Amino acid sequence: MFAEIDAYVNRCLSLKTSEMDYFHSILQSRKLEKKTWFLREGEIGEWEAYVVRGCLRKYGMDDDGNEIILQFAIEDWWVGDIASYSLQSPSQVYIQALEDSELLCIHHYDKEALFARVPAFERMFRLMMQRSYIVLQDRFVATLAKPADERYLDFLEKYPGIAGRVPQHYIASYLGITPEFLSRVRARMAKSRK
Amino acid sequence: MFAEIDAYVNRCLSLKTSEMDYFHSILQSRKLEKKTWFLREGEIGEWEAYVVRGCLRKYGMDDDGNEIILQFAIEDWWVGDIASYSLQSPSQVYIQALEDSELLCIHHYDKEALFARVPAFERMFRLMMQRSYIVLQDRFVATLAKPADERYLDFLEKYPGIAGRVPQHYIASYLGITPEFLSRVRARMAKSRK
DNA sequence: CGCGACGTTGATTTGCCTCAACGATTGTGG
DNA sequence: CCACAATCGTTGAGGCAAATCAACGTCGCG
Numbered sequence: 077m078f079a080e081i082d083a084y085v086n087r088c089l090s091l092k093t094s095e096m097d098y099f100h101s102i103l104q105s106r107k108l109e110k111k112t113w114f115l116r117e118g119e120i121g122e123w124e125a126y127v128v129r130g131c132l133r134k135y136g137m138d139d140d141g142n143e144i145i146l147q148f149a150i151e152d153w154w155v156g157d158i159a160s161y162s163l164q165s166p167s168q169v170y171i172q173a174l175e176d177s178e179l180l181c182i183h184h185y186d187k188e189a190l191f192a193r194v195p196a197f198e199r200m201f202r203l204m205m206q207r208s209y210i211v212l213q214d215r216f217v218a219t220l221a222k223p224a225d226e227r228y229l230d231f232l233e234k235y236p237g238i239a240g241r242v243p244q245h246y247i248a249s250y251l252g253i254t255p256e257f258l259s260r261v262r263a264r265m266a267k268s269r270k
Numbered sequence: 271m272f273a274e275i276d277a278y279v280n281r282c283l284s285l286k287t288s289e290m291d292y293f294h295s296i297l298q299s300r301k302l303e304k305k306t307w308f309l310r311e312g313e314i315g316e317w318e319a320y321v322v323r324g325c326l327r328k329y330g331m332d333d334d335g336n337e338i339i340l341q342f343a344i345e346d347w348w349v350g351d352i353a354s355y356s357l358q359s360p361s362q363v364y365i366q367a368l369e370d371s372e373l374l375c376i377h378h379y380d381k382e383a384l385f386a387r388v389p390a391f392e393r394m395f396r397l398m399m400q401r402s403y404i405v406l407q408d409r410f411v412a413t414l415a416k417p418a419d420e421r422y423l424d425f426l427e428k429y430p431g432i433a434g435r436v437p438q439h440y441i442a443s444y445l446g447i448t449p450e451f452l453s454r455v456r457a458r459m460a461k462s463r464k
Numbered sequence: 465c466g467c468g469a470c471g472t473t474g475a476t477t478t479g480c481c482t483c484a485a486c487g488a489t490t491g492t493g494g
Numbered sequence: 495c496c497a498c499a500a501t502c503g504t505t506g507a508g509g510c511a512a513a514t515c516a517a518c519g520t521c522g523c524g
Binding site: 468489490 | 495496497498499500501502503504505506507508509510511512513514515516517518519520521522523524
Binding site for chain 2: 198
């Protein structure tokens with residue numbers, strides 16, 4: 077049950093058994109059915125989750141009611157609304173399972189207690205935030221600087237595991253384009269490859 | 271000399287005098303003249319900087335040679351290329367002073383040593399990364415979801431201190447539009463306000 | 465079977481870009 | 495202190511990438 081997350085932790089830290097045991101003791105296992113929500117807009121993001129199995133999406137709504145996908149989370153990723161979680165303020169995003177999923181969840185309070193008791197975990201979550209930031213910045217630059225077809229190819233290359241796993245219109249949203257336009261991009265690409 | 275950064279630290283941590291002294295001992299004061307670079311593309315980002323006084327911009331280049339502004343850094347902000355700094359790999363961005371500036375710089379190795387000696391600093395930099403991530407995510411969503419004129423108004427409201435301080439075409443770049451288009455946006459707004 | 469979720473395609477529109485020319489301001493060397 | 499060059503902002507004409515709106519085919523599934 078803890079095999080995957082332990083490997084994740086050990087990639088960043090080296091801990092005593094007792095510290096690892098404490099970490100395990102605050103994790104809560106949870107199963108999430110396809111199409112159910114882990115977090116809804118307006119709720120306080122009290123939980124952060126490590127994905128053991130499955131696939132989720134984090135998304136927000138713009139003023140016209142269009143969804144904007146902020147993140148896909150598959151195995152070995154963390155997902156949560158950092159803004160809401162850290163400020164304990166109402167969330168502006170939704171987090172929803174796209175497949176039946178298995179999570180290990182950590183509560184805000186338990187995380188703070190964890191930091192107090194095993195400060196090394198500050199490091200793990202710092203490194204996690206750093207990686208998230210780098211990924212987001214790359215994506216931001218690409219969205220401004222590259223046309224949609226290149227961004228689509230980049231996505232296929234970077235996340236081959238996700239592309240075949242989620243509906244196409246979610247990928248369009250992740251890329252910052254409409255489903256219709258992604259369809260045209262693909263049609264154009266298929267034609268030019270012949 | 272350390273007044274501002276000490277206040278920054280004390281907002282996150284409470285430290286002993288000896289720990290603070292050690293922190294001071296690894297900081298290196300540096301002045302940067304207007305239009306000179308703190309970091310250039312291709313260099314390794316060995317330094318991270320706290321801005322005591324002045325104003326800098328961090329920017330990348332797209333394939334057509336257009337600049338994309340990733341961040342403005344004024345007083346009480348940190349600036350550095352996290353990707354290059356944490357991976358010690360060649361930077362893809364430039365960091366340049368827009369005014370004569372005064373920085374407190376910390377070297378990659380000294381930061382690691384600091385973490386080893388005073389683990390509480392992991393917390394400070396974790397919180398810093400979190401805030402940066404939240405800001406970037408907001409900006410990303412706005413760039414996808416809102417038209418340029420709204421983003422411009424948001425910017426004026428959010429960073430009144432920056433808007434009057436840097437050339438307009440840098441703000442355009444920050445907003446993800448061309449200088450010409452920002453000029454038109456402003457013209458339109460001035461007309462409709464009459 | 466019938467219905468909803470999904471992808472495709474066509475016609476039209478639009479937000480923003482490109483290129484180009486032009487004043488105004490700033491800064492700088494002689 | 496002036497002359498000249500950058501730098502900066504504005505404006506116009508034309509173009510393009512992507513959005514919008516709408517219709518239609520196709521699956522998977524209760």
